[in-house]
Amino acid sequence: xxxxxxxxxxxxxxxxxxASAFAMLELELTQGVDKALPIAILPFTGQPEGSDADNMxxxxxxxxxxxxxxxxxxxxxxxxxxxxxxxxxxxxxxxNKIEGIVIxxxxxxxxxxxxxxxxxxxYSNKILASQxxxxxxxxxxxxxxxxxxxxxxxxxxxxxxxSTRITYVLVQQWPDRPRQYxxxxxxxxxxxxxxxxxxxxxxxxxxxxPDGKSMAYVSFENNHAAIYVVDIITGNRRxxxxxxxxxxxxxxxPDGSQLALVLTKTDQPKIFVLDINTHQLTQxxxxxxxxxxxxxxxxxxxxxFTSDRGGSPxxxxxxxxxxxxxxxxxxxxYNARASFTPDGKSIxxxxxxxxxxxxxxxxxxxxxxxxxxRSGLDDSPSLAPNGGMVLYGTQYGDRAVLGVxxxxxxxxxxxxxxxxxxxxxxWSPFLS
Amino acid sequence: MxxxxxxxxxxxxxxxAITACSSLHSGSGAKGEQGVSAQxxxxxxxxxxxxxxxxxxxxxxxxxxxxxxxxxxxxxxQIYYFDFxxxxxxxxxxxxLGAQSNYLAAHPDKKVRxxxxxxxxxxxxxxxxxxxxxxxxxxxxxxxxxVSKNQLSLVSYGQENPVALGHDESAWRxxxxxxxxxxx
Numbered sequence: 001x002x003x004x005x006x007x008x009x010x011x012x013x014x015x016x017x018x019a020s021a022f023a024m025l026e027l028e029l030t031q032g033v034d035k036a037l038p039i040a041i042l043p044f045t046g047q048p049e050g051s052d053a054d055n056m057x058x059x060x061x062x063x064x065x066x067x068x069x070x071x072x073x074x075x076x077x078x079x080x081x082x083x084x085x086x087x088x089x090x091x092x093x094x095x096n097k098i099e100g101i102v103i104x105x106x107x108x109x110x111x112x113x114x115x116x117x118x119x120x121x122x123y124s125n126k127i128l129a130s131q132x133x134x135x136x137x138x139x140x141x142x143x144x145x146x147x148x149x150x151x152x153x154x155x156x157x158x159x160x161x162x163s164t165r166i167t168y169v170l171v172q173q174w175p176d177r178p179r180q181y182x183x184x185x186x187x188x189x190x191x192x193x194x195x196x197x198x199x200x201x202x203x204x205x206x207x208x209x210p211d212g213k214s215m216a217y218v219s220f221e222n223n224h225a226a227i228y229v230v231d232i233i234t235g236n237r238r239x240x241x242x243x244x245x246x247x248x249x250x251x252x253x254p255d256g257s258q259l260a261l262v263l264t265k266t267d268q269p270k271i272f273v274l275d276i277n278t279h280q281l282t283q284x285x286x287x288x289x290x291x292x293x294x295x296x297x298x299x300x301x302x303x304x305f306t307s308d309r310g311g312s313p314x315x316x317x318x319x320x321x322x323x324x325x326x327x328x329x330x331x332x333x334y335n336a337r338a339s340f341t342p343d344g345k346s347i348x349x350x351x352x353x354x355x356x357x358x359x360x361x362x363x364x365x366x367x368x369x370x371x372x373x374r375s376g377l378d379d380s381p382s383l384a385p386n387g388g389m390v391l392y393g394t395q396y397g398d399r400a401v402l403g404v405x406x407x408x409x410x411x412x413x414x415x416x417x418x419x420x421x422x423x424x425x426x427w428s429p430f431l432s
Numbered sequence: 433m434x435x436x437x438x439x440x441x442x443x444x445x446x447x448x449a450i451t452a453c454s455s456l457h458s459g460s461g462a463k464g465e466q467g468v469s470a471q472x473x474x475x476x477x478x479x480x481x482x483x484x485x486x487x488x489x490x491x492x493x494x495x496x497x498x499x500x501x502x503x504x505x506x507x508x509x510q511i512y513y514f515d516f517x518x519x520x521x522x523x524x525x526x527x528x529l530g531a532q533s534n535y536l537a538a539h540p541d542k543k544v545r546x547x548x549x550x551x552x553x554x555x556x557x558x559x560x561x562x563x564x565x566x567x568x569x570x571x572x573x574x575x576x577x578x579v580s581k582n583q584l585s586l587v588s589y590g591q592e593n594p595v596a597l598g599h600d601e602s603a604w605r606x607x608x609x610x611x612x613x614x615x616x
Contacts, residue, residue, distance in 0.1 A: 202592035205557060224587045245586060246564055249557040262557065269561040290561040306558055313558055336555035350555050357554065379555060
């Protein structure tokens with residue numbers, strides 16, 4: 001556990017969008033771990049008047065609670081309200097079996113707000129983290145997520161994803177109007193949604209570039225499929241692929257210089273790799289099968305994809321250099337849309353067992369498959385950049401909603417939309 | 433008494449006439465019923481996608497005509513249905529496909545778009561590929577009968593463009609389809 005110097009200033013990357021109090025998706029924890037770590041987030045003093053969305057204490061408490069790994073205690077069980085580490089009476093907290101305390105303070109001044117916080121380990125009586133920031137009020141929410149990341153990392157050893165984003169396709173239908181499809185980007189808790197594309201035609205397969213600055217997607221505007229890449233900040237987009245037939249499933253190489261995609265130039269859906277700068281197009285798979293849903297290995301040397309070359313959809317791996325193909329999945333009669341965990345040792349995929357479509361993880365070394373979900377109507381799994389959580393599409397109460405499940409299966413969340421159906425999610429990379 | 437009897441007779445005759453009319457228009461072969469119910473389903477869904485009317489062909493005998501093109505009446509947009517995870521065309525659709533290809537081969541300026549669709553089960557991009565296979569199967573059958581590639585454009589929407597929004601076989605079977613749409 002690292003002791004951090006008091007007064008260390010951290011310059012936050014400025015968010016170009018105003019934080020908003022609106023969430024199109026509402027995140028609900030439906031299952032947490034058995035032995036959640038008890039932690040007390042004391043109310044940050046000096047929180048200025050404003051909307052609830054800016055309340056730093058509340059955002060941090062919600063983040064940590066929704067991670068499923070913390071038991072975030074409510075005010076009435078606090079034995080005292082210390083203003084700083086110096087005044088903490090740790091025996092009082094130990095008696096209540098509380099392991100961590102977060103103390104925070106917000107102070108306004110002429111140019112904005114100074115915010116500082118301390119994370120205290122009760123049992124060792126040490127400061128695990130202590131930071132000070134200078135921000136504007138419209139950055140409170142983002143700063144709270146950043147503080148949640150620090151707390152999460154200190155106490156679990158894993159990098160937090162509270163400052164990451166998600167994208168998804170929202171489908172809305174009203175009487176006497178065509179369906180409306182919206183590609184949206186929001187904070188990972190569903191807040192602050194912004195549209196990237198609004199269309200009366202389907203939108204599919206959004207894919208974040210590895211630097212988090214661009215998004216590739218498939219759009220059916222003009223009554224045929226085409227792949228675009230949009231700059232997320234400016235909204236400028238360019239057309240990447242518009243061959244006759246399928247233009248589908250774009251997937252970025254780890255260095256961001258290439259896109260794997262699916263084309264029917266040879267009449268069958270095949271995997272191609274397009275160099276984004278030189279525009280060189282290389283065919284990577286061949287034959288009469290359906291080959292689709294490519295995703296790159298973290299080392300950029302191979303691509304896994306869905307193929308029915310064996311008779312039913314299964315996952316295969318093709319080497320980028322010599323195009324040698326190898327089958328990966330042997331359990332269940334339908335495996336699709338696989339992607340690698342960041343350590344390259346497992347894949348997460350759509351897996352059918354007994355007619356039920358669920359999200360599963362397969363250990364590549366042992367071949368063992370573990371199902372993470374149970375609803376039977378799941379699709380589109382997307383891993384968080386820390387490899388710890390999977391975002392996916394599912395059904396709930398006859399509506400299409402998003403779900404989140406941890407890769408050990410212990411934590412579950414649901415994100416329904418306020419209105420309409422939501423599908424095709426993708427989790428951003430780390431953004432800061 | 434006689435008046436009432438006549439009225440009843442007229443009433444029954446009308447009923448019979450109406451029934452006869454609807455069965456005339458319910459299309460050729462076994463696909464007729466499905467075509468009608470797709471129309472009903474499309475109306476309930478309130479989706480303005482222009483799902484075609486049921487397949488009706490009133491082509492005339494063209495054996496003697498040197499000028500075939502003026503004798504053949506334009507066919508309508510049509511829907512072909514498929515089994516789960518399958519892209520083979522039902523044999524009962526061959527007659528209507530034959531009528532479409534006859535017309536298109538005789539009118540090389542006419543173009544159609546073939547839209548492939550699937551039900552919602554399974555992986556989305558895989559379903560785009562499956563819908564593609566279905567559209568290709570229809571295209572190949574038309575091409576074999578003399579329709580030029582230039583007259584056909586193909587797109588697959590996979591599961592993204594359902595006409596029926598339920599989550600059971602009664603909805604799924606209506607979504608597993610290729611829509612043939614005249615674009616001029």
